[in-house]
Amino acid sequence: MVVAIDPAIISCYHAHIYYDDASRDTAARIREEIERKFKVEMGRWREAPVGPHPQSMYQVKFDPEEFARIVPWLMLNRDGLNILVHPETTDAYTDHAVNALWLGEKLKLRLDVLRNLKSG
Template sequence: MSTQTSPLPTTLNPDGKSLYNASSGVKSSAYEQFPPPFNPNRNGFDFHVYYRQEDENEKQFARELHEKVRREFPELRVYKFWEKPVGPHPTAMFEINTFSPHETGALFSWLAVNRGPCSVLIHPNTDDPYKDHTELYTWMGKAWTLKTDILKQLLKH
């Protein structure tokens, strides 16, 4: 966040709704690197794509989505296609990791229009995995209740 203390303008842009911001000529470093408290030794975000394993149509859609993600984003780390719940996740899923703000934005926008019936849990990776999954997360689609007791157990070890 900027440390400048001069007042921001209240002038509206030509659309009559949004506020005019004069360019400083320098973009935020958050476009290039994740800010604290991200853990610099981990990937920035996890995207967990959930599907209902008992619904064969949804399972097939998720399997095809998994393949599409791998083809569209070969530079990202994509995990195996789980056909059952694993860890704190209450339903079957697969996971995708992003390593930069640009990758995160690209995957987010792509999944927003391509995820179909699947839900997506998106969370950062800081030094507090419990908080990452319970406070700092966001969802696309239906929100699922995580098995937070498993997360608590992982933190004890």
């Protein structure tokens, strides 16, 4: 028998908004709108791959209570950008590899970086 995991273990969510040179202006516009419309904590611009992320991106951190507002907005307003949304629990690998939601193309993450990592 499989035991259900209580979603209460999710401390927050991260949305990783990926871009390249051609789509950076679009990413900047979306970033400004997110900051204006939602209760979030914005991560810095990452102009090169970092951690498991295969291309340039920035992170948007938000509480579970904000999920139902921001994720549908991202679905409708991502303007062609690829976005990874994942929960933040104590298992970074599973958060990114198993329990992730993709908007747009599912990119190949460098999951080996997270295999033995525990987020906290």
